[in-house]
Structures are given as C-alpha cells and as structure tokens.
Amino acid sequence: MVLGAGDDAAVWAPPAGRALAVTQDALVEDQDFTRSWPGPYLLGRRALVVSLCDLAAMGAQPAFCLVTFCAPPATQVDDVLAIQAGLCDEALRVGCSVLGGDVSRCDGPIVLDVVAGGTVVPGAMLRRDAGRAGDVLLVTGVLGRAAAGLRLLTEPTAAEGIAAADAERWRRAQTEPMPRLVEGRLAAEAGVRCGGDLSDGLLADAARTTGASGCAAELWLDAIPVDAALPSAFPTDWVELALGGGEDFELLLAVPPGEQQRLHTAWPAHLAPLTEVGRLTEGAGVRLLDSRGGRELRPPAVRARHFR
C-alpha cells in the first residue's frame, strides 16, 4: 500500500504483473439480515465475505476493502463496534487492508456496503465467458447446507425431527460462510480459465456461465454433492435447497476434459473437494438430468432474490 486511510483517498498499487479485481456488494437490513440474525459480529464478517467470494471466483488474492456503514442514530455503539470487529477480523485473516469508506446517518435500515479489491494475473484468472462446449463442470464443496440453515433460522418448526448435529452444521453454513479463496487461486494457477461463484445457486449460476460463454449445460442430479442428510430432512424440496440456494458460496469451474485429471491430482486433500456435476454442451440454457445420460427433470423453482 502506498497511502492508507486518512487522506482524501487511499493509494494502492498492484504487484508487478498483476491487475486489480474489484467488486461491490451491499447488505441491507431486512433484506439480507435482521436485527437478531446473524448478530453484529457475524454481520460485519459476512459483509466482507460476500465480496471475498466474488474475488475467489476470479482466482484473486484479496488486497484491500472499503466500507460504507449507514445506520440510524439509535444504533447501539456496541453493535457498531462488533460489526467493525467482525469485518476487521476477517480482513486480517485473508490479508486485506481496510483502506477507508464512509459513515452516514440513515433513518431506516442499516446498510453495509463493501468494496473489495484483489489481485489477479490478467491472463490466468477465472472468467465466466471462458467455457466451451465439451468442458467438464465441477463444483467445490457440498451444496444445500446454507439454504437448509436459512430454512431452520426462518422457520423454527422445520428443525423438528432433524438431528442436532445436522441442524448445527446447516445453521453454521448459513451464518459463517467461508470464501473459497484458496480453491479459486489454486484453480487459476492450475490453468483453469472458466469459473464463477454459486452465490445465486447452481442452476442460476450455471446459466450465467453458459450465457457468458455462448453454450449450454447439463447438470446430473445424482452427481451433485448434496449434504447427505438433506433429502431425508426435506423430502419435498431438498433439490430446490441444493440447486436454488446460493449462499454456500462454493465455486463452479469448467475445464476441458483432458485437464480434469491433472486438476484433481493437483488438488490438496484439505481443500473443499472438487466434484464433477455435468458438462457444457452446444446450444443455450441449462438442463437438469437425473443422471449422466439419464432423463430430463423439471428444474425446481429458484427463489426470488428481490431486485436481482
């Protein structure tokens, strides 16, 4: 960093050969969080995590962030400090300097708006538009946990009959998401050129990738890494939770078939595992099949996300 917070603007320069990846995401009270959930510390952390997930999806290394905080005068100082602590702890964990921002009174909902900047090698980053028909589609991690956690948090009766360990795992997936930064960087370094996050859910984000890449996709339901306890806990809508819920913040990668083995070999066991879930194909749109070469399923409803 050339000049930190305190002047009219902060000044920063990327290391030689690297460019800036920059993204902005707002969390708005009663849309993205409530007074009681996830609590001020985890809210501050989450405000940065949602932008870090976008950086992960580019294969970027986090470098800095700026934060705007708008709140009504009655906001408790302890809550403000806890929000700040949550954000700063996460920034420290991932090596991200807090370079500035703005604070304003707002006689309404709390708004936390974060800009995160990271560095990428311009020729070796993960892009939405770099997929080609024939590419293998891979996801990181396990899907459906965060959506199940949100269900338990918003409909307390939904937890009846669910094992405590399952419920706890799902609630934590929702309240303490982990940005897949190491996974994104490793994929980019290993030569993957097409990637994106799953913040709108696998179906919606596969459609974004195919739209940008000018091709179609098929997804194989039986291959998708869904949390093992999800189908029995939510027998009528586990597919919707796993494919429509986005807040697992996992990554979707597309790689030419010849490179898949090399990527799996380079992938350390301690990272979120890579799972093949389908293919890019000629055409347009995303089809859901019950299995590879199997019959086509009607895709589940994707829950509306206000303006988006």
Next chain:
Amino acid sequence: MVLGAGDDAAVWAPPAGRALAVTQDALVEDQDFTRSWPGPYLLGRRALVVSLCDLAAMGAQPAFCLVTFCAPPATQVDDVLAIQAGLCDEALRVGCSVLGGDVSRCDGPIVLDVVAGGTVVPGAMLRRDAGRAGDVLLVTGVLGRAAAGLRLLTEPTAAEGIAAADAERWRRAQTEPMPRLVEGRLAAEAGVRCGGDLSDGLLADAARTTGASGCAAELWLDAIPVDAALPSAFPTDWVELALGGGEDFELLLAVPPGEQQRLHTAWPAHLAPLTEVGRLTEGAGVRLLDSRGGRELRPPAVRARHFR
C-alpha cells in the same frame, strides 16, 4: 480495463508507473438530498462528483467507479433511469468506466454509494501530510457559493432582496458542483505535494491538513476569495457560509514560498484561479486573522455534519 462489468468482479490495471487512488462516498436520502432536491439526474451526477472531488484532491486522473443503489420498491423507474443517466454522463465526461456495483431493495431512504478509482504517480501526488511550517496556503475558485445556495434552497425567504443572478449562481454551485480534476492534476504535475479538498469547509479542512502535517495554520479573512455579493446578502453569517460550508468542492494547497510564483505562472487562465489565503506555521491548530499580520478573530461556528 481488462474485464468490464458482468463477471464476478471487474478487472483493471493502472498504466505503468501509476498507482490506484480509491475513495468511497455515500449519499443518503434526507441527509444529503431529498426527493425534491436536487432531482434524480443531478443526484446521480452528484453521487459520482463527491468521489471525483476526492480524486481531484489527490491529483488523480479518474479511471473507474462502482455504484451501489438501494431504494424502496415504490421508487419510480423513470427516477432510477435519471439517476443512472446523471451518473453515467458525468462518468463519460471525466473518462471514468462504470465497472459494476450492486442494486438492492431498501425499505427506507434511497442510498447511493459510489467508489471511484483514479491513477496517480506515487511520488507526485497531493497528500494531506506533506505540508511544512512556512508553506503558503492557496485555494482554488471562490468560496461560499454552495453554502449560500443551500440556504436559498432550504429557506426560500432567504432569497428576498437578493439579485436573481446571484441567487441562480449560488443555487447552481450547490446543485451542480464541478470536481477540480484538472486543477488537482496540474498542481501535482507542477510539483505541489500537499493538497486536500474543502468538502468540510476551509476551517475544518485546514485543520485536517495541519493535523496530518504536524503544524498550525493562519488564515487571512480579507484574502479569502469570497463571492462578492455574499457579505451584503448575508451580513451576519457570510463568514460562516464562506469558511464553514464545504460543498464548493474547491482545493486547498500548501506550497513552499519559493515555488508559489512558478505555480501561478504555470496556471492557465481558464482554470479556477489560485488565491493565497494564509500560511502554515509552527504549532498546532488553525487561527483566523482579519488580515495578514492582523488581529485574531473568533472563528464562526462550523455546522454539524451528522456522524462526521
């Protein structure tokens, strides 16, 4: 730009030898604007201008911006499009790419939060902390117009007895501020190393500069370029308007005395004029004198700016 809006993050790299100056500013309804003022087009423009003024104060060349827009569902589409048009027209005028952002529902005030990035030469930018005792203090332009315009807009009876041309000039200064981008860059290129904006008013911003530079300042009231019609229109509080109102968005520079003449010579006549308004001195704090070497005045009250 390496990769524009549409992917998980935008990617941008500064030209060789230049660094990124980055700043974030939010405009919040009923704090910084109202439904009726300044109107959606000028609001969109202003949302970018307040950040551009910070870039001007670094001597930066604008490069990109990101915008978060939060609004209630009842917001008229025409208003949203007008806000966007105002912002995009200003971005185009100053050569700034709109790289992305976020849109969210907010059941409360409209919030427009803009991040602007520009480029600077790290060794040749305007910093708050580069002033030294003995430096000459210079301001660009004319002070007090925007604060007078705000008075006329918020207290319509204040316009009684004021010439229409004066009232119009002051209202426009408030609703259509101009970022001093060319002036800031020229100052940096001419070797000025200490500068900041006047967004909180000359008294407050002189105090920021002296605090960062570890010195004191004296300001000479009779030397300050106040709009000529202001004292007769506001006989009891013209000094407060000129020294406490910040929204003229002019610049404050500090230069060693030996460099002042060279800067004036290099300054084109079509730019906002430079005026010597005081000196940096040993010590701490900002003193207001009636003239150079004259008697000390009690500084006017500086209006509170909510959280800041």
